[in-house]
Amino acid sequence: MTVFTGSATGASAIYAEATTELARALAEQGVEIVYGGGHVGLMGTLADAALEAGGRVRGVMPQSLVDGEIAHPGLSELDIVADMHERKQRMAERAEAFIALPGGAGTLEEFFEVWTWQQLGLHRKPVALYDVNGFWQPLLSMIEHFVAEGFLAERYRQALIVVQTPAELLAALQQWAPAPAKW
Numbered sequence: 001m002t003v004f005t006g007s008a009t010g011a012s013a014i015y016a017e018a019t020t021e022l023a024r025a026l027a028e029q030g031v032e033i034v035y036g037g038g039h040v041g042l043m044g045t046l047a048d049a050a051l052e053a054g055g056r057v058r059g060v061m062p063q064s065l066v067d068g069e070i071a072h073p074g075l076s077e078l079d080i081v082a083d084m085h086e087r088k089q090r091m092a093e094r095a096e097a098f099i100a101l102p103g104g105a106g107t108l109e110e111f112f113e114v115w116t117w118q119q120l121g122l123h124r125k126p127v128a129l130y131d132v133n134g135f136w137q138p139l140l141s142m143i144e145h146f147v148a149e150g151f152l153a154e155r156y157r158q159a160l161i162v163v164q165t166p167a168e169l170l171a172a173l174q175q176w177a178p179a180p181a182k183w
């Protein structure tokens, strides 16, 4: 499972708590986590919690960020890649599914790439939002607006998984089927 999340921890402890809960659940299910490889913010929280629970965690980081984002020292594997493009490509290849936890512009950038590629049929893997504390509601309103104004087919909104708990996520992943590609 490839996880995108913030390089900050957010204004409320609820974000780190929910991230820890998800990381533990994935570790217990034997699901390998693939993420950006950092030790900072919710990325660090995620990796620490999964490793502590005995899970496998693979980081993917460009050399330029290894110092800036302080590569996590305890990962099961750390792939050092040339640049951001290779990072995203590697994270996409390794994934069976993608989930975005709360984060900022970087998290959104990664989320939109995998969700738009799903619409184009470039991959057939589920994409999910982990809606901790209603964090993604403003984005979901925008997505509704895309549909209402005729810029997004309803089936792509439907194909996006939105969950609030690890159990909901695991159930949704089992049931998910891809929508027909756009072209």
Ligand code: AMP
Binding pocket: 005, 006, 007, 008, 036, 038, 069, 084, 087, 088, 103, 104, 105, 106, 107, 108, 109, 110
């Ligand atoms: P943020 O959600 O802004 O805290 O960003 C989370 C992480 O996403 C950052 O620490 C980066 O590792 C990664 N990131 C930011 N921008 C990009 C990008 N354009 N492409 C790929 N990864 C990114």
